[in-house]
Amino acid sequence: MARPKAQPYHHGQLREALATSGRALLEEKGIRGFTLRECARRAGVSHAAPAYHFASIDDLLAELAARGFQELGSAMTAEADRAEGGATGRLVAQGVGYMAFAAGNPALFQLMFSREANRLETPTLAAAAEAVRKLQAAAVEAVIPHASGEIKQRMADFAGASVHGFISLLLEGEIGGKDSSRALKVRGLSLLSAMAETVVRVGG
Amino acid sequence: MARPKAQPYHHGQLREALATSGRALLEEKGIRGFTLRECARRAGVSHAAPAYHFASIDDLLAELAARGFQELGSAMTAEADRAEGGATGRLVAQGVGYMAFAAGNPALFQLMFSREANRLETPTLAAAAEAVRKLQAAAVEAVIPHASGEIKQRMADFAGASVHGFISLLLEGEIGGKDSSRALKVRGLSLLSAMAETVVRVGG
DNA sequence: TTCCGCCTCTTTCCAGCGTCAAGATTCCAG
DNA sequence: CTGGAATCTTGACGCTGGAAAGAGGCGGAA
Numbered sequence: 100m101a102r103p104k105a106q107p108y109h110h111g112q113l114r115e116a117l118a119t120s121g122r123a124l125l126e127e128k129g130i131r132g133f134t135l136r137e138c139a140r141r142a143g144v145s146h147a148a149p150a151y152h153f154a155s156i157d158d159l160l161a162e163l164a165a166r167g168f169q170e171l172g173s174a175m176t177a178e179a180d181r182a183e184g185g186a187t188g189r190l191v192a193q194g195v196g197y198m199a200f201a202a203g204n205p206a207l208f209q210l211m212f213s214r215e216a217n218r219l220e221t222p223t224l225a226a227a228a229e230a231v232r233k234l235q236a237a238a239v240e241a242v243i244p245h246a247s248g249e250i251k252q253r254m255a256d257f258a259g260a261s262v263h264g265f266i267s268l269l270l271e272g273e274i275g276g277k278d279s280s281r282a283l284k285v286r287g288l289s290l291l292s293a294m295a296e297t298v299v300r301v302g303g
Numbered sequence: 304m305a306r307p308k309a310q311p312y313h314h315g316q317l318r319e320a321l322a323t324s325g326r327a328l329l330e331e332k333g334i335r336g337f338t339l340r341e342c343a344r345r346a347g348v349s350h351a352a353p354a355y356h357f358a359s360i361d362d363l364l365a366e367l368a369a370r371g372f373q374e375l376g377s378a379m380t381a382e383a384d385r386a387e388g389g390a391t392g393r394l395v396a397q398g399v400g401y402m403a404f405a406a407g408n409p410a411l412f413q414l415m416f417s418r419e420a421n422r423l424e425t426p427t428l429a430a431a432a433e434a435v436r437k438l439q440a441a442a443v444e445a446v447i448p449h450a451s452g453e454i455k456q457r458m459a460d461f462a463g464a465s466v467h468g469f470i471s472l473l474l475e476g477e478i479g480g481k482d483s484s485r486a487l488k489v490r491g492l493s494l495l496s497a498m499a500e501t502v503v504r505v506g507g
Numbered sequence: 508t509t510c511c512g513c514c515t516c517t518t519t520c521c522a523g524c525g526t527c528a529a530g531a532t533t534c535c536a537g
Numbered sequence: 538c539t540g541g542a543a544t545c546t547t548g549a550c551g552c553t554g555g556a557a558a559g560a561g562g563c564g565g566a567a
Contacts, residue, residue: 109515109562131335131419135554145517147555152515156554205418212475213413215335232477253493256469256478260494264468265460271416273436274460289457290464297501313533313544339525349546351526356544360525510567517560524553531546537539 114152116142121163126206130215135159157219164211167204168227171211174200175234186241187295193238194262194291201266208270212263235259242295243302254298261294318356320346325367330410334419339363361423368415371408372431375415378404379438390445391499397442398466398495405470412474416467439463446499447506458502465498 110116120141125133135156136146153159178196179189201208211228236255240246243254265287268274275283314320324345329337339360340350357363382400383393405412421428443459450458469491472478479487 111515113515129419130417134552136552146553147518148516150516150555209417212471212477213334213417214409214475215333228477253490253497256490257465257494257497259478260468260472261461261465262468263472264464264466267416267471268464268467271418272421273416273432274463286457286460290461293457293461293501293505296505297497300504301497301500315544317544338523340523350524351528351547352545354526508567510565512563512565514563515561518558520557521555522553525551527548527550529546529548532544534541534543535539536541 110142110144110148113142113144113148116144117149117152117159118162118166121159122166122207125163125210126204129206130160130210130213133160155219157215158221160210160215161219161221161224163207165221165224165227167207167211168224168231170204171197171200171208172227172231172234175231179238186238187299190238190242190258190298191288191291191295193234194258194294195288197262198266198287201270205270208266212267232259239298239302242298246302250302254302258294258298261290265290314346314348314352317346317348317352320348321353321356321363322366322370325363326370326411329367329414330408333410334364334414334417337364359423361419362425364414364419365421365423365425365428367411369425369428369431371411371415372428372435374408375401375404375412376431376435376438379435383442390442391503394442394446394462394502395492395495395499397438398462398498399492401466402470402491405474409474412470416471436463443502443506446502450506454506458506462498462502465494469494 117138121133121138124138124141128134128137133156135149138159139146139149142148149159153162175193175196178199179193182188182192184191235258236251239255239258240251243251246254265274269283269287275286278286321342325337325342328342328345332338332341337360339353342363343350343353346352353363357366379397379400382403383397386392386396388395415432439462440455440459443462444455447455447458469478473487473491479490482490
């Protein structure tokens with residue numbers, strides 16, 4: 100096996116390496132502190148190398164966001180799949196997965212919903228975001244299968260907004276300033292059950 | 304050579320001028336596109352002048368965010384004060400004011416809830432954000448005056464999260480991609496009434 | 508095999524950025 | 538009237554993203 104030298108001229112996996120170092124850098128420095136050069140530095144290449152894999156820094160951010168949406172979708176389905184309690188249980192669990200991902204990757208989550216990533220609207224990013232949206236809509240519709248399309252849409256709005264809003268405000272520090280992590284989880288679950296009850300009540 | 308009156312050596316109102324030009328610049332270029340030098344340029348001063356009024360660019364952004372929270376609070380109370388339908392009507396109207404402000408100042412709204420502003424946690428910013436939080440809590444409590452403190456808190460979480468989440472997702476393009484402005488308002492109002500009904504039902 | 512074209516990466520350069528330091532100007536307390 | 542303090546300008550530093558040009562390595566064609 101021809102193991103590559105310590106620093107070969109051709110990296111070979113630079114796109115992946117940049118996505119990895121970029122994600123770490125993003126969580127470390129935040130969106131404003133993110134720089135292409137530092138990202139390249141961590142991947143062990145010169146500052147101009149990324150240009151051959153990402154057209155611009157916004158293009159790289161869009162890629163990070165797209166990967167984030169894919170991972171978010173996985174987190175949601177994984178949590179939902181191990182849930183009990185039928186469709187309603189799945190809806191709540193999916194919300195738990197959503198919140199857990201956001202809490203574990205706050206800067207990435209912020210980027211995904213920040214419009215900074217959407218400056219360069221790549222098809223990959225749009226598709227990844229759309230997949231997450233459909234996941235949410237499907238979970239809501241499974242709870243109220245006999246409701247009208249309009250009601251389903253409005254309940255999907257409602258469910259998505261509640262979950263997204265709560266975790267956003269929490270990460271921003273607008274909710275539960277000095278509460279313990281344990282207490283915050285209780286508040287999150289409480290919100291999720293109130294949301295699910297509303298979906299059932301209005302839609303059923 | 305005498306300086307033109309229009310641009311005297313001492314500006315006199317530079318802090319205000321920077322806040323004004325900064326706000327416009329923010330909406331134009333977004334958070335990442337915001338630069339201190341362009342801000343100074345628009346205010347008609349040299350690039351180093353802002354340093355005497357704002358310690359850093361983050362300090363200026365924090366000021367913009369703080370002013371944003373004050374204005375948001377005003378928008379909420381103004382809308383609530385002209386509402387009918389008692390406490391519940393006020394709660395819904397306050398949500399309308401919240402959404403209207405966000406829709407009218409998307410970049411500022413994003414900054415206010417972006418944690419980029421909170422890097423430099425000024426007392427002014429913290430107080431302004433706290434005032435908005437109290438406004439929301441008060442509107443919820445007025446609807447369910449006899450509920451327990453815990454229920455009140457959870458309903459405040461719920462109401463705040465729904466409203467904030469909906470408008471955030473809308474501004475980000477995650478909700479209602481090709482719907483008309485009119486249709487979006489209907490969806491927003493529908494969400495607000497579902498939220499208010501839940502508060503009444505759970506808390507009452 | 509050798510060779511040539513293409514892709515990848517480095518080096519160099521540019522304008523613009525935030526911030527600091529020093530000098531110029533104006534204001535105002537004494 | 539005067540001198541210090543506040544405000545603003547100019548200039549400099551190291552950083553940034555991006556463009557341009559050259560070097561290195563891969564792989565298909567001869």
